[in-house]
Amino acid sequence: MPVAEVPAAPAGTSRSTSATIQPNILRYLTSVASERGVDLRPHLEQVGLDETLMRSAALRVSYRQGSAVIRRALELTGDEHLGMKVGAAQHLTAWGLLGFALMAAENLRQAAETGVTYQNLSGAMVVWSAGEEDGGFAIRAELPDPALDPGVAVFLIEEALTSAVTLARLTVGPEFAPRVAEFAFPAPAHKDPYGAFFGCPVRFGVPVSRVVIDPGWARAPMPGRDPVTFASALETLDEQMASRRHHQELLEVMEISIAQSLPVVPSFAEQARRHAASERTLRRRLADCGTTYEALVDGVRRERVEQLLRRPELTLRDIAHQAGFSDERTLRRAVRRWHGTSSRRFREEVLGAEGPARG
Structure with a gap:
């Protein structure tokens, strides 16, 4: 039976009318692009995000702002696997209290389920879900709009699944590898980086992007597991979700409903x-x-x-x-x-x- 399915208001579905996404991806994207000699600060400023704002913990951006910066970064770097680079650069600390809660979870599966439940607080720009599939535990990443710019769409799915595997390796061990990694977009010209990073069979052109984890890995204990700390963190996360839910979730659910229809x-x-x-x-x-x-x-x-x-x-x-x-x-x-x-x-x-x- 599937568990930890997408909550009523998926993360990252904020569109033109609501600026509610934490800019974690844009911060890492700016850093990765800078390492490649590309300064994204002028392009952040073009969408209203100057350096002072980007350092603010309270900053929220809209889906349009995020997509515009990602699109420009892809053009300037010419890196068709930029999403993988950004995903591989991440740490749980970027997720704030949610990242702390994941580190205190009992095992990798509970951490993934918690991330799905509180995804509205993570700064994700995809819709996460998780559950039992094909004899393993699957973590799925889907686009909030099927008509998303193809380049941005590939970036977001690459970033999502790469970051999920990166964070798993940072917690349960560098030898972690999924059973299979699947991407709901056509195979790129250069597929080698996928196999080299994920360390498992990689498939393209499938209905849903996901990584499937063997049950043994799903049960792997988190090194910082602490049930008291975990429960305390969830209480605070619930309070944060409640404070955002009244306005944010209504707008997000209605906007994604319109986009998908x-x-x-x-x-x-x-x-x-x-x-x-x-x-x-x-x-x-x-x-x-x-x-x-x-x-x-x-x-x-x-x-x-x-x-x-x-x-x-x-x-x-x-x-x-x-x-x-x-x-x-x-x-x-x-x-x-x-x-x-x-x-x-x-x-x-x-x-x-x-x-x-x-x-």
Whole structure:
């Protein structure tokens, strides 16, 4: 029976309307890029993240900010395995109290389940889940939006699974290796780094990205295990989750629901049913968050359009359909409202030298 499934509000699904992701990945990305001679500070500042903010423990970033910096880092470094480098550079201390709780867990399985349960506090930009599969214990990492920019998508999955294995080796021993590592994207041109790092069979083009761990490794004791400390840390984590849940989880769940449903937008009545609330109550809760359902839909559509405009093989008609617009004219009006320019001009800017826009 699967355990530690994704909670109601997956981590890292904050989109254009909510800045709720701890910037752990961006901090490590900045460090890794700097080692390769690339200074990401100007690009962080372009999305509103200066050095002072990046040092703040209270800083939260949006999914759009994180994706924009990752995309630029990939362009500047030219490293197709940059996600693996960032994942391999991490430590549990970057997760704050959650990392401390994981170190105090009884065994590797309990640590993984705890990470899934409190993933909203970890700064993850994927949706984590875990459970028994294929005779072992699987840790799964999925994208919050199927239309995510392909380069950013590969980076996030690489970073996620590499960091999971890195943290396991830092705690239960450097000889740790999964039974299998699987990636839900096509095999890259250079596959050797995957086998060299994971130390197990590696598969690509599968439905879900995951690492499967043998039961013996799942039971491996954590070196800092302490049931009293673990229970105390969970109490504090529960308090932190409760303080964030009222606003953050409502926005995140609704935004990912919209993104995964496009091109069809769920009706507000359907959203109210999903939240076991009346439409009036749900509108009031959104108002308390400082937004409306229409604004959430607009934000998710905007992010989807910006992702799709980076794919030169798509026409504006294709993009309008996939983002849930009735026609190209409606799409063009939306792009002008968002960016103050035409869809063609905006596309030329984001594509740069990749060639003329279609449509």
